[in-house]
Amino acid sequence: MAKELKGLLVDYEFCSGCHACEVACKKSHGLGAGQYGVLVTKFGPFQKPDGRWEMDFVPHFGELCDLCADRVASGRKPSCVHHCQSFAIQYGTVAELAEKIDKTKMALFVPQGQ
Amino acid sequence: MRRDPSEIIPRDYDEGVYRNEWRWQEGDLTVTRSAQYTAPGCHDSCSLLYYTDADGNLVDVEGDPRSSYNSGRLCMRCLNMLETVNHPERLGHPMKRVGERGEDKWEQITWDEAYDIIVENVHDVWENYGPQSIVGMQGTGRNVVWQVPMLTFMGFGSPNMSGGFLSGDACYLPRIIGCALYGGGLWVVDAAQFHEKRYLDENWTKPELVLVWGNNPVASNADGFYGHWIVDLMRMGTRLITIDPRMTWLAVRSEQWLAIRPGTDAALALAMINVAVEEDLYDHEFVEKWTFGFDELKARAAEYAPEVAAEICYLDTEEIRKAARAFATAKPAAIQWGVSLDQQTHGVQAAAALSHLGAMCGNLDVPGGNVFAISAYNVCDNYSCGQFAVDPELMKKRIGEDSTPLHRGGFAQLAQEDAVLRAIETDEPYPVRMIWMQGTNPIANMGADSPRVYRALKRVPFIVVVDAVKTPTIVACADLVLPCAMSCERNSARAWNWPMRSLVQVTQHEECKSDETIILEVGKRLKPENWPWETDTELITWWIQGGGSPDKPWPQKAGFTWEDLREDVMMWEEEYPYRKYEKGLLRPDGQPGFMTPTGLYEFKSVLFEAWGLDPLPFFCEPPESPVSTPELAREYPYVLTTGMRSFEFFHSEHRNLETMREFHPDPITEISPAVAAANGIEEGDWIWVENMRGRCRQRAHLNPSHPDWLVSSEHGWWFPEREAAEPSLYGVFDSNINNLTPMEQIGPVGLGAPYKCQICRIYKDDGSVPNPTETIIREGGPFNG
Numbered sequence: 001m002a003k004e005l006k007g008l009l010v011d012y013e014f015c016s017g018c019h020a021c022e023v024a025c026k027k028s029h030g031l032g033a034g035q036y037g038v039l040v041t042k043f044g045p046f047q048k049p050d051g052r053w054e055m056d057f058v059p060h061f062g063e064l065c066d067l068c069a070d071r072v073a074s075g076r077k078p079s080c081v082h083h084c085q086s087f088a089i090q091y092g093t094v095a096e097l098a099e100k101i102d103k104t105k106m107a108l109f110v111p112q113g114q
Numbered sequence: 115m116r117r118d119p120s121e122i123i124p125r126d127y128d129e130g131v132y133r134n135e136w137r138w139q140e141g142d143l144t145v146t147r148s149a150q151y152t153a154p155g156c157h158d159s160c161s162l163l164y165y166t167d168a169d170g171n172l173v174d175v176e177g178d179p180r181s182s183y184n185s186g187r188l189c190m191r192c193l194n195m196l197e198t199v200n201h202p203e204r205l206g207h208p209m210k211r212v213g214e215r216g217e218d219k220w221e222q223i224t225w226d227e228a229y230d231i232i233v234e235n236v237h238d239v240w241e242n243y244g245p246q247s248i249v250g251m252q253g254t255g256r257n258v259v260w261q262v263p264m265l266t267f268m269g270f271g272s273p274n275m276s277g278g279f280l281s282g283d284a285c286y287l288p289r290i291i292g293c294a295l296y297g298g299g300l301w302v303v304d305a306a307q308f309h310e311k312r313y314l315d316e317n318w319t320k321p322e323l324v325l326v327w328g329n330n331p332v333a334s335n336a337d338g339f340y341g342h343w344i345v346d347l348m349r350m351g352t353r354l355i356t357i358d359p360r361m362t363w364l365a366v367r368s369e370q371w372l373a374i375r376p377g378t379d380a381a382l383a384l385a386m387i388n389v390a391v392e393e394d395l396y397d398h399e400f401v402e403k404w405t406f407g408f409d410e411l412k413a414r415a416a417e418y419a420p421e422v423a424a425e426i427c428y429l430d431t432e433e434i435r436k437a438a439r440a441f442a443t444a445k446p447a448a449i450q451w452g453v454s455l456d457q458q459t460h461g462v463q464a465a466a467a468l469s470h471l472g473a474m475c476g477n478l479d480v481p482g483g484n485v486f487a488i489s490a491y492n493v494c495d496n497y498s499c500g501q502f503a504v505d506p507e508l509m510k511k512r513i514g515e516d517s518t519p520l521h522r523g524g525f526a527q528l529a530q531e532d533a534v535l536r537a538i539e540t541d542e543p544y545p546v547r548m549i550w551m552q553g554t555n556p557i558a559n560m561g562a563d564s565p566r567v568y569r570a571l572k573r574v575p576f577i578v579v580v581d582a583v584k585t586p587t588i589v590a591c592a593d594l595v596l597p598c599a600m601s602c603e604r605n606s607a608r609a610w611n612w613p614m615r616s617l618v619q620v621t622q623h624e625e626c627k628s629d630e631t632i633i634l635e636v637g638k639r640l641k642p643e644n645w646p647w648e649t650d651t652e653l654i655t656w657w658i659q660g661g662g663s664p665d666k667p668w669p670q671k672a673g674f675t676w677e678d679l680r681e682d683v684m685m686w687e688e689e690y691p692y693r694k695y696e697k698g699l700l701r702p703d704g705q706p707g708f709m710t711p712t713g714l715y716e717f718k719s720v721l722f723e724a725w726g727l728d729p730l731p732f733f734c735e736p737p738e739s740p741v742s743t744p745e746l747a748r749e750y751p752y753v754l755t756t757g758m759r760s761f762e763f764f765h766s767e768h769r770n771l772e773t774m775r776e777f778h779p780d781p782i783t784e785i786s787p788a789v790a791a792a793n794g795i796e797e798g799d800w801i802w803v804e805n806m807r808g809r810c811r812q813r814a815h816l817n818p819s820h821p822d823w824l825v826s827s828e829h830g831w832w833f834p835e836r837e838a839a840e841p842s843l844y845g846v847f848d849s850n851i852n853n854l855t856p857m858e859q860i861g862p863v864g865l866g867a868p869y870k871c872q873i874c875r876i877y878k879d880d881g882s883v884p885n886p887t888e889t890i891i892r893e894g895g896p897f898n899g
Contacts, residue, residue: 013367014345014348014349016332016342016345016363017363017761018189018190018332018333018342018761019190019761019762019777020187020188020189020190020193022190022777023190023193023194023773024188024193026773027193027194027196033772033773033776034776044366045361045366045817045818045819046818047818047819053361053365053366053371053819054366055361055363055366055819057363074131075128075130075131076128076131076176077127079176082176082177082179082186083176083177083186083187083188083193084187085187085188085189085332085341085342085345086342086345086349087122087123087124087185087187087346087349102115103115
């Protein structure tokens with residue numbers, strides 16, 4: 001079961017918070033105002049004890065994310081993966097994606113809508 | 115973790131889905147490979163796939179993964195293209211004003227009727243005032259950059275091509291013209307964008323370090339530079355240093371963030387030169403062989419010890435030293451600079467200081483450094499397109515031609531924009547009787563002192579505006595409105611810089627026409643001898659093949675047509691040459707060296723010296739600042755920087771789009787929590803940002819990383835959801851930060867203006883201050899009429 005699950009691997013070290021994934025998702029799914037399959041959340045900015053600042057963006061994939069089943073069936077990637085301006089989202093099975101975690105600031109989402 | 119260059123761009127797309135053809139059928143849909151330029155506005159031209167149905171409606175867009183430009187990626191504005199193209203409020207027909215200006219009363223007319231009105235008015239001005247009394251205007255970048263000059267010069271026969279009252283031409287021209295004068299040409303970061311193979315090109319090396327100075331490229335995507343290329347470089351291990359008063363996302367990811375005081379860039383750059391000289395970190399071989407005036411530059415930089423600059427710039431001395439060392443010792447290093455350099459009174463001098471820093475450290479035109487930004491196939495994609503058709507004696511009558519030595523010398527490209535405003539107001543040196551605006555909305559966007567610009571435009575007897583939506587400028591002052599096509603509704607091409615990309619018409623909205631078609635049809639009616647082309651694509655082929663530009667050693671002009679380009683989608687050079695100054699590729703005489711009077715990169719400008727101007731970079735305080743006007747600064751204690759960029763909008767555009775407003779409903783002013791507390795302001799409050807010229811109303815956002823001396827405001831705001839007719843005028847002055855900026859605070863070279871280094875105070879909006887738009891329209895103003 002777990003091996004068949006599909007997911008999205010996010011490298012949030014490089015998510016610039018540009019909203020491309022959110023709009024890609026809204027348009028490919030015909031979502032209305034206030035509805036999202038993915039929403040970018042902001043962590044920070046705050047100053048750490050060493051004086052340096054922290055501010056990350058992380059896309060959060062919600063219940064409306066179906067991993068673009070129609071697009072995938074037609075030979076395409078999920079729209080957010082295709083259009084992410086930082087190439088920071090990868091699509092695959094959970095097992096494949098887990099293999100690709102080779103650094104920090106990565107997060108594996110397994111959306112409920114699949 | 116450093117990624118290998120081969121890991122950056124995904125190559126695993128389905129080649130059967132994304133075909134290597136310019137057009138194909140997928141079920142009921144036609145798929146066309148093209149590039150997006152404008153409208154709606156953008157500085158880039160990302161490659162995309164337009165999906166159209168059997169009726170020719172645009173039903174989907176997708177990034178083109180085969181493109182080496184954006185490699186399939188798109189930003190939120192392109193992803194929202196259907197809403198933009200199919201928007202119910204788009205203009206669809208030519209309209210003639212029937213009420214008074216400002217009443218928003220129009221009558222739909224035919225294109226022929228519109229052209230007749232234009233021809234009649236142009237002939238009237240020609241006969242009674244001369245062609246110079248017609249001024250052509252355009253907005254920034256976008257796909258009117260050569261079209262409006264061409265019509266102005268070859269159609270109206272006027273020397274007066276201008277922007278939309280952009281004081282001091284303070285967007286890129288200070289950097290472009292400065293670079294042309296002392297280095298023979300403009301440079302940009304080498305993110306392998308001139309190689310079809312991109313990061314896999316064998317001649318390319320990644321920059322070890324990028325100095326991001328005065329811009330947020332991931333949001334602004336300025337001037338043909340796709341901002342996320344910087345992110346690609348970071349993934350390969352490129353380090354960053356960010357010079358910006360605001361802590362951008364890139365600043366957080368930089369090894370140093372220097373929160374510089376706006377308008378003090380020259381002092382910091384000179385201090386970094388000072389450190390590179392003192393610690394002997396510069397490139398001796400390049401300096402000795404290829405440059406002029408280094409001893410004088412050294413002497414000038416000696417006046418700017420890091421301690422001196424630290425005090426001027428509100429920075430730490432050691433941080434300046436550290437940044438200078440890091441930049442000077444990184445091989446190669448590149449500078450990614452922004453409009454902040456231009457938006458100060460002495461913008462040319464600030465840009466010169468920074469350019470000199472890059473050059474002396476050996477980064478000019480080397481792989482992974484700052485390479486010359488020369489457009490594909492030597493096309494004429496600039497403000498001089500068609501200027502050859504204007505008599506040189508008439509060119510001398512260009513407005514503002516006497517204002518500075520650069521303008522007298524013909525180096526300024528445009529009629530001086532502050533002088534254009536003055537001419538409208540005073541009829542000196544001659545009256546402005548007609549303005550042709552194409553893709554510009556000056557009272558909402560680029561005109562400083564926007565109430566003054568608004569009043570001046572009311573004086574001009576005949577104004578034509580070509581645009582895609584009805585703007586405040588149209589309602590306030592247009593007599594005739596022509597609807598322009600969106601990018602997907604036009605045949606065109608994009609260079610600036612590489613590759614050459616095709617734009618292909620895939621759909622049609624009402625009676626809209628492309629900017630190329632409009633200039634061709636107007637031009638043919640005015641001066642048919644200058645306009646021999648029958649169709650838009652014939653005109654574009656002429657432009658692709660050089661558009662009348664003088665020959666250069668490199669690049670060669672194209673022999674292909676627009677149809678050939680459409681077939682290939684994009685065209686690249688076989689090989690992009692580096693170190694062009696060694697190869698004789700920069701000078702018309704084919705000799706090695708730079709295109710300057712000395713043939714060398716001039717740290718000390720021979721031309722500036724001949725013109726009686728200081729030939730070396732220097733720092734000068736902004737005209738109004740805590741230092742230059744301490745009395746005023748007691749009343750207006752914060753440094754105000756304007757034009758904070760966001761992902762949702764291109765300048766004043768996109769405000770009519772529900773999706774963009776969902777993400778970004780209101781104008782934002784950023785302040786620190788301490789500044790908010792001191793002024794009784796909380797997150798999300800509407801506040802007034804005010805100085806001695808005017809005020810505007812924006813929503814406060816409290817940013818803990820924001821310096822306590824700084825207020826950062828957005829520009830370009832108007833409210834398409836509000837009433838168009840005056841005195842509402844879409845609320846164009848309510849949140850307009852250019853109520854606070856001045857025209858005519860320009861320096862001795864007439865380039866650069868202090869949009870980004872103002873002073874202000876802030877206070878919470880308690881409802882007692884009247885609406886600025888109504889006040890300005892009814893009573894003049896903002897404060898004193």
